[in-house]
Amino acid sequence: MDSGGLAELDDRITGCRACPRLVEWREEVARTKRAAFADETYWGRPVPGFGPADASLLIVGLAPAAHGANRTGRMFTGDRSGDVLYTALYDVGLASRSTAESADDGLTLYGVRITSPVHCAPPANKPTPQERDACRPWLVRELELLRPSLRAVVVLGGFGWQAALPAFAEAGWAVPRPRPAFAHGARLSLGSIELFGCFHVSQRNTFTGRLTPAMLRHVLRTAAAVAGLTTTPYAG
Ligand code: SF4
Numbered sequence: 238m239d240s241g242g243l244a245e246l247d248d249r250i251t252g253c254r255a256c257p258r259l260v261e262w263r264e265e266v267a268r269t270k271r272a273a274f275a276d277e278t279y280w281g282r283p284v285p286g287f288g289p290a291d292a293s294l295l296i297v298g299l300a301p302a303a304h305g306a307n308r309t310g311r312m313f314t315g316d317r318s319g320d321v322l323y324t325a326l327y328d329v330g331l332a333s334r335s336t337a338e339s340a341d342d343g344l345t346l347y348g349v350r351i352t353s354p355v356h357c358a359p360p361a362n363k364p365t366p367q368e369r370d371a372c373r374p375w376l377v378r379e380l381e382l383l384r385p386s387l388r389a390v391v392v393l394g395g396f397g398w399q400a401a402l403p404a405f406a407e408a409g410w411a412v413p414r415p416r417p418a419f420a421h422g423a424r425l426s427l428g429s430i431e432l433f434g435c436f437h438v439s440q441r442n443t444f445t446g447r448l449t450p451a452m453l454r455h456v457l458r459t460a461a462a463v464a465g466l467t468t469t470p471y472a473g
Pocket residue numbers: 250253254255256259260283355356357368371372373375
C-alpha cells in the first residue's frame with residue numbers, strides 16, 4: 238500500500254469495493270433502510286477507523302452494523318452495541334460523551350481509536366474468511382501508521398482476535414506461534430504493545446450478562462493504564 242497519513246488512509250478506505258458481496262449488501266441496506274430510519278440518508282460505504290492519529294489505545298471490533306455504522310458512517314455509532322461501548326469509554330474518562338448518534342454529534346475520544354478488521358457491514362454480521370483477508374491490508378496499514386504511539390489494544394471478540402493477530406504479524410510485531418486463543422481476560426505482550434481480549438459488546442453478550450458494563454470498564458481501565466492514559470477513579 239502507498240504511504241500517507243491516517244486521514245488519507247481513512248479516505249481511501251471509504252472508496253473500497255474489493256468485496257462484491259459486501260458492496261452489494263451495504264448498498265442494498267442503504268437503499269431499503271430500516272423503517273425507523275426511513276428519512277435518513279445511509280452512509281452505505283466502508284466505515285474507516287475513528288479517533289486520533291496518535292492514539293495509544295486501539296479498540297478492534299468485528300465489522301460495521303447494517304443499521305448502525307453503515308447508516309451513520311462512524312464506528313459503533315447509532316446502535317446498541319455502540320451505546321454500551323461509548324458509555325463505558327465515557328465512564329472511565331476516555332470519551333467526551335456517553336452516546337454516539339451521528340458522525341457530527343461532537344463525540345471526541347481521548348487517546349483512543351476504534352477500528353475493525355472488516356470495514357463493510359456483512360449480512361448477519363458474518364464476513365467470510367475471504368472478505369476478512371481482503372480487508373486485512375487496510376488494518377495492517379492502520380497499525381503501521383499508529384505504531385509510533387500505540388501501546389495497548391483491546392480486541393472485542395474471537396473474530397476480531399483471529400483477524401487481528403495476522404495483521405499485527407504483517408505489520409511487524411512478533412506474534413507467537415501457535416497463535417494464542419481468544420478469551421475474555423486474555424493478555425498478550427507483543428513487545429511494544431499489549432493485547433487484551435474482551436467479549437464483544439454485541440447485544441447477544443450484553444443482554445445475557447456475559448459481558449457486563451463493569452467487566453468492560455475493567456478491561457478498558459487496565460488497557461488504558463498500559464497505554465499511559467488517565468482514567469477516572471475506579472468505581473466498579
Ligand atoms: Fe474493501 Fe474491506 Fe469493504 Fe472488502 S470489507 S470492500 S476490503 S473495505
